[in-house]
Amino acid sequence: MRFARLGPVGTEIPVLLDGDRVLDLRPVTGDVDGEFLAGGVERAAAALAAGELPVLPGAETLRVGAPIARPSAVYCIGMNYAAHAAESGSEPPTQLVMFMKAPNTVIGPDDDVTIPPGSEKTDWEVELGIVIGRRASNLESPADARAHIAGFTTVNDLSERDWQLAVSGGQWSKGKSAPGFCPTGPWLATPDELDADDVRLRSFVNGEARQDSRTADLIFGIDTIVWELSRYLTLEPGDLVLTGTPEGVALSGRFPYLRAGDVVELEIDGLGRQRQRYVAA
Numbered sequence: 513m514r515f516a517r518l519g520p521v522g523t524e525i526p527v528l529l530d531g532d533r534v535l536d537l538r539p540v541t542g543d544v545d546g547e548f549l550a551g552g553v554e555r556a557a558a559a560l561a562a563g564e565l566p567v568l569p570g571a572e573t574l575r576v577g578a579p580i581a582r583p584s585a586v587y588c589i590g591m592n593y594a595a596h597a598a599e600s601g602s603e604p605p606t607q608l609v610m611f612m613k614a615p616n617t618v619i620g621p622d623d624d625v626t627i628p629p630g631s632e633k634t635d636w637e638v639e640l641g642i643v644i645g646r647r648a649s650n651l652e653s654p655a656d657a658r659a660h661i662a663g664f665t666t667v668n669d670l671s672e673r674d675w676q677l678a679v680s681g682g683q684w685s686k687g688k689s690a691p692g693f694c695p696t697g698p699w700l701a702t703p704d705e706l707d708a709d710d711v712r713l714r715s716f717v718n719g720e721a722r723q724d725s726r727t728a729d730l731i732f733g734i735d736t737i738v739w740e741l742s743r744y745l746t747l748e749p750g751d752l753v754l755t756g757t758p759e760g761v762a763l764s765g766r767f768p769y770l771r772a773g774d775v776v777e778l779e780i781d782g783l784g785r786q787r788q789r790y791v792a793a
Contacts, residue, residue: 513556517579525538533567534568535560536568540559576622578695580750581750585612587741588754593757608737608740612689618752621695621786622788625693625776634769635762637669638713641696642754644747644749644750651742657735657738705782709727713780714778715778716776719775
């Protein structure tokens with residue numbers, strides 16, 4: 513199944529995407545949030561099979577919001593593609609590199625993004641996002657991880673590289689948490705909808721290709737990420753985990769950083785396409 517949220521910021525309507533039909537999920541849940549993901553997905557499937565979800569009128573005219581309500585946490589895995597680690601001037605990590613983004617960075621996939629005041633190095637990063645569906649704490653092995661995943665989504669892990677690296681004090685989150693720095697969606701797909709371990713992910717700036725890789729190139733795979741995070745913290749339903757970005761970002765020195773007027777597009781096979789316009793503060 514594919515879930516999305518449509519409408520103005522703060523009043524998004526939860527929907528189920530069934531082929532070309534956009535079905536109103538409000539008979540089942542008020543939102544696509546942790547509570548729904550922990551126990552409501554099966555109810556949604558039953559309601560779909562019973563024909564109890566009405567078509568949402570005018571869905572095509574509505575803004576596309578992030579497919580999940582604000583998570584309690586956004587965890588990110590750094591340098592998880594060897595080529596990206598190299599273009600960042602680092603060796604591939606032997607331990608999982610984790611940092612965090614503020615949950616209020618999560619916005620819709622096509623919302624405008626404001627370049628922060630004073631920023632000279634705003635950068636794009638296409639990433640596969642994991643959405644947690646069951647609380648995960650001290651899992652015994654990576655084999656236990658998939659049962660705790662509600663689905664997957666496309667995410668842009670935007671970064672201000674000067675704040676991340678030069679004035680960070682050694683902690684990356686300062687450069688990761690500006691308003692709007694986590695465009696998410698357009699939809700959340702349940703694990704049966706795609707082979708998330710090997711999907712193509714790409715990014716474009718002003719129509720020019722930047723990143724093009726596959727999740728099969730992840731250093732630490734999906735199950736390992738969830739398992740290892742669970743050893744150090746508790747993942748809650750609705751939490752968002754970003755798995756890392758491949759090579760092809762501005763930090764490499766091969767491309768300019770983002771400026772007002774630029775358009776970034778991202779896509780992951782089976783998870784749809786994003787498009788953001790970047791505006792001045």
